[in-house]
Amino acid sequence: MSRKQHPILGELVTHAQVSDTAITPQRVRTIILLLAGSVALMMTGYGIIMPVFARRLGEFGEGVEALGLMTTAFALAQLIASPILGGMADKHGRRPFILLALSAVTLSYVGYIFAPNTAIFITIRAAAGAFTAGLFPAAMGIVADIVPEERRAQWVGVIMGSYAIGMIFGPALGGFLYDGWGFAAPFALSAVIAFLALIAALFLVPETRTSQLRLRETLELRRKLTIQYTQHTSLWAALPRPLAILGTLLFVDFVGSFAFAFVEPQMVFYMYEQLEWTTVMFGLVVGAYGIAMVTGQLFLGQLSDHWGRKPVILFGLMLNMFLYVGMAILDSFRGMAIFAFVAGFGQALYSPALSAYYLDITAEEHRSRIVGIKESSLALGGVLGPMLIAVLAPRTTPQGIFWIAFGMVLVSLLLGVALLREPKRLHVGGLGVPEEVSRQRAMAAQASLRGIVMVAESARRENQLHSRQSTQK
Secondary structure (H helix, E strand, O other): OOOOOOOOOOOOOOOOOOOOOOOOHHHHHHHHHHHHHHHHHHHHHHHHHOOHHHHHHHHOOOOHHHHHHHHHHHHHHHHHHHHHHHHHHHHHOOHHHHHHHHHHHHHHHHHHHHOOOHHHHHHHHHHHHHHOOOHHHHHHHHHHHHOOHHHHHHHHHHHHHHHHHHHHHHHHHHHHHHHHHOOHHHHHHHHHHHHHHHHHHHHHOOOOOOHHHHHHHHHHHHHHOOOOHHHHHOHHHHOOOOHHHHHHHHHHHHHHHHHHHHHHHHHHHHHHHHOOOOHHHHHHHHHHHHHHHHHHHHHHOOHHHHHOHHHHHHHHHHHHOHHHHHHHHOOOHHHHHHHHHHHHHHHHHHHHHHHHHHHHHOOHHHHHHHHHHHHHHHHHHHHHHHHHHHHHHHHOOHHHHHHHHHHHHHHHHHHHHHHOOOOOOOEEOOEEHHHHHHHHHHHHHHHHHHHHHHHHHHHHHHHHHHHHHHHHO
16 A cells, blocks of 8 residues: 555645636637537538528429428427427436437438438428437537526527528528539538538537536435425426516517518528529528628627627517518518628527526526427427418418518517516626535635644644653653
8 A cells, every 4th residue: 555545544634725626718618619610510501401492392393382391390390309308418418419419410411312202301301300409408508507697698699600600601502502513412512511510529529517417416406305306307397487588588489480480481482483583692692691690699699698688689679570571572682681681680689698598597407408498489480380381372472471470570579578577697796606606615615624624733733742741751
């Protein structure tokens, strides 16, 4: 036995302080930027194939109804899978579900190339929706795990901005590839890009909700509660209060998704067939929307941290309505691009503020589950929007469809004005609750250890004094 491995009893070692294992700000920045880069690569692939879906379905002899069904299948799969995978990300960690989503995206892009008919094409799209449903809850969970509340919207904006990056150059590039080389070229390039995103995440994105952390939370809850732990982790118990606030947030998310999914099938064929735009022109309009989203989310996502969640959400909704107004009243390419840019800027404002609001009011151990519910509300809008357009498209004009979407967003804006209020800040002295608790625990442990050291040193001095007196006698 070495002395280093087994110190001699009675030997006293004094430590000046007790430190916790909190992630440094530099490490926080690195983790989120790596995650954002992986997501940006994945969404670039999606942006490339977005304008090609309608063209490919047209080659199968299909129209608005088939595109609406494909959108519905994807959204329905996400509606079912998002809360399930979000809860699993809380229980088993974030990283596995990020890798699962990126793998599913890569395989789906390859599948689109070989799909022989509409049914297989839609089936692949539905499977992609199911297996990618955990990506956003897991990504938002990582942000909530490592970012203090007062900077949360800023980093949520970075993640959501990475989602929008693919909408800048992707659609125009996809249209160019389709016009030049057919449908296989955009899908092949998207598959390669998605695979690069998977490799980047595999080696660079760490697990922030470790098994030790999950075990500690379980033990803390068991210590606090007097009845079974599992009874207190039901979905109902996990919902943040007041429920009216949560319901309003979910409705705003639902309407944002519903409105776009409602107009998208009509918008694509309206621009291709009635306005006679090329695939590249459509891609440029979508790209203008994406540019505004990226620049806004990357550089202005933190506005709600300073100005409050509610005003930023409401102002963003007002600007986002420009998209539907523009499609209803404009037929020029340049004018539509300008209106799309303004609308994208509006979404860049309200989306990070909404996501940060969810995290503000949700307990730490339930965040991915609640973000999964948020994703389900988005997916529900994605399901109902295309279903309704299939019913209304033969009965109204494209402009009528666009005005209906505008009215829905207006209703969500008015509901937000009436019911939303600023979430209570859960920080003490500039620190979030977990950081403050950790700091207080460290200080208490430090004080206790110092007390023990002082008592031990006093006892040792007394023993030495008695020994000297005995020797002198």
